[in-house]
Amino acid sequence: MTDVLAITDHRQGELRDVSYEIITAGSELAAETGGDLHLAVINGDVEAFADDLNREGVDVVHTVDVGEEFNHDVYKQAITQLYDELAPQYVLAPNSVNGLDYAPAVSVALDVPIVTDCVALEVDGDALVANREMYGGKVETTTEVDAGNVIATIREGEWEAAEGDGSASIEAFDADIDESRVGSTVTAFEEVAGGDVDISEADFLVSVGRGIEEEENLSLIEDLAEATGATVSSSRPIVDNGWLPKNRQVGQSGKVVTPEVYLAIGISGAVQHVAGMKGSDTIVAINTDPNAPIMDIADYAIHDDLFDVVPALIEEFR
Template structure:
């Protein structure tokens, strides 16, 4: 048991990029354990997915044809049988919304240790060393897992995507799925980010976060948006509070934006937010906390109170 088993992620007929990131992370880990990298894809167009997943570093692709869209009960059963057959040392799952919907259940069912949202992995003797963040990214930690089979969910965007093609063998895996054990049904999908404005089309975004403190203070930001002829967007808490509609949200669960200039006001820059705006051409951060994670990706920074800077900026354009 030195092999690594990684589980691909797909949705509505498309493999998600994290599937190829898993191939990279899995290869690195398999090189340390001295084993093979198995990549499994479950449900949907698995033959097409299987071909695409045979990238550099992958030894075997297992295709499990049961089911169309993601269903955690199908995944749990299939992975249980894959683990039984392959007997891997480590199982890697994306730390995606769907990954989090089955990984803890797989770990429970198979009595594996689980470590989630890891940003780096290493092997030290018999132990797995996982690097992860705590306190919303304020610190990084290393966690050591004892010998034994372990499951790790990996954060999206932390490993490069595997490229090229490998002469991996693609094998159909015959899983036995007990339909009676399937207690949930997916009935459909909806896009939530429609509506009056498409923030991903904007050249200049003024984006507001928790630092705005009160809903009434949004008027100040609207004045700035008008003065600059910009488009207004926000981080998640503003939408959670119901202060702006969902179509204004930048981030992993909202929109990915790539404007010429992105002005982040009172946004700390949690990883979920950064995932949605790091491709912006020029990033300006206005925040009282000089250590806020947003500063890591900012091109220009003002470490000051937005309630002082924003009125002064409005003044400049009037």
């Protein structure tokens, strides 16, 4: 048993970013075990999803056509049957709403240990070593699971998305779903109120923190976003003050984002915020405090007053 089985995630007809990240995590583990990476896509337009997921590092994509919407009982049955068929050493699932719904149930059904919210994984002999963050990201722990088989859920934004065309075989898996054990049905999907923008999908985020001082000054940030074609997001204090809606919050208690450019304006860089944006391709920080934590992770750090820098940027881009 050296293979890895990774479960992908999709919502409303679209694959979520973590589906490409789990390929990277799974292929790295498979390289360490010497096994193959098996990818499973359950429900929805499985054929189209499989073609898109055929990235470098994937050996087999298993399509499980058992409905359109996510269902706890269907996923549980399909994954346990895949496990029985493939006998993988490790099973990876996203640490998402859906993944945390079915993964513990699969763990119990298979009598296999589970470790959740992993930010790094490696194999050490017969053990799986998982890094996890606790206490709002202030502490990183190492969990060693010394078992033949392990289920692990991975945090979104911690692995690079897999790229490159793959040469995986695509195989249909005929899951035998016992309808008498399906106790619920998804009838509709509704966005959370205030979800005018999904910041997790943005390529360029202009994010503002308490350094903006007053709500009236947000208009300056909005002008910059308009000039650059960016989307406005924020740290938690801005949302707590009621200046921006919850769906704009980046961080551990907000959304995990991985834009091409993340411009942090007046944000100190608390660990809870950094946990939500550290996967950004390029981080630019503007802060009057050269010792602010955000400056340590920024690719470009501007030590200056945002009320001087932002107007200059607006003028330049316009």
